[in-house]
């Protein structure tokens with residue numbers, strides 16, 4: 001397959017490029033600040049020119065405004081990048097016969113549901129980030145017939161700041177840290193997600209799929225497990241969200257059901273604890289050396 005990836009310098013984009021290249025695909029990775037192949041996805045003319053010159057089979061859009069709290073104040077930029085840009089991508093892909101895979105989020109849900117969310121459950125985002133991401137999904141659905149939207153959540157992995165790396169970097173200098181214990185989700189390893197994305201592309205899947213690691217946790221559970229795996233003595237103290245107020249409201253319980261993914265691919269996603277172990281094992285050496293993962 002000939003694959004064009006936008007946002008290739010991000011946490012997920014980097015892994016998608018790696019997995020696709022490993023599978024023998026012709027991969028072109030672009031990003032807004034990538035000097036060799038810059039592509040700003042808010043620029044419809046540049047998108048069209050890239051598609052005409054590269055003629056990919058798939059465009060995988062990993063670019064987004066991902067600073068959830070930043071979206072609350074930088075609203076126009078968030079709408080431009082998360083809501084309108086996916087529409088530009090969809091229309092250009094439709095015109096030039098390119099399949100589009102777009103990444104979305106559990107934050108399209110309000111998080112009040114006890115059971116895991118399925119792909120057909122109604123979206124009701126509570127933050128600007130969630131609203132813009134949902135508007136991006138709608139723009140994709142309206143702009144192109146063959147689309148694949150993958151909703152995921154709570155990503156960790158190399159090549160980008162994430163909750164696990166933040167916690168480990170804090171924990172090495174502190175005796176105790178307080179972490180929110182009343183928000184639930186499924187921590188997801190960027191490498192597992194990238195493999196799942198490549199599999200869906202290979203199967204020619206279309207529509208919306210939820211993809212995340214198996215099992216669920218609170219941020220407290222995730223922090224505690226990561227600190228245990230690194231073998232630090234730091235105490236992790238569970239606190240309610242009310243004790244750690246942030247600008248953007250978060251869904252309290254936005255666990256995603258991956259049943260549709262499992263039925264389409266015959267593959268179970270790995271349990272988050274196992275994948276967290278792989279991430280930490282793989283990057284622990286780097287962590288011990290520099291204190292950064």
Ligand SMILES: NC(=O)c1ccc[n+]([C@@H]2O[C@H](COP(=O)([O-])OP(=O)(O)OC[C@H]3O[C@@H](n4cnc5c(N)ncnc54)[C@H](OP(=O)(O)O)[C@@H]3O)[C@@H](O)[C@H]2O)c1
Pocket residue numbers: 006007008009010011012013030031032033039040041042061062063064065066081103104105106133152153154155156160
């Ligand atoms: N991280 C999570 O926990 C999480 C959870 C659920 C869903 N998602 C979704 O997963 C996708 C990938 O997220 P991620 O965590 O990999 O994000 P990320 O690490 O922030 O990467 C996003 C990339 O997009 C680039 N970018 C920014 N503006 C751009 C533009 N105008 N044109 C082209 N590229 C641009 C960024 O460059 P700069 O850094 O230079 O701005 C960055 O390299 C996103 O759709 C996100 O909404 C993420």
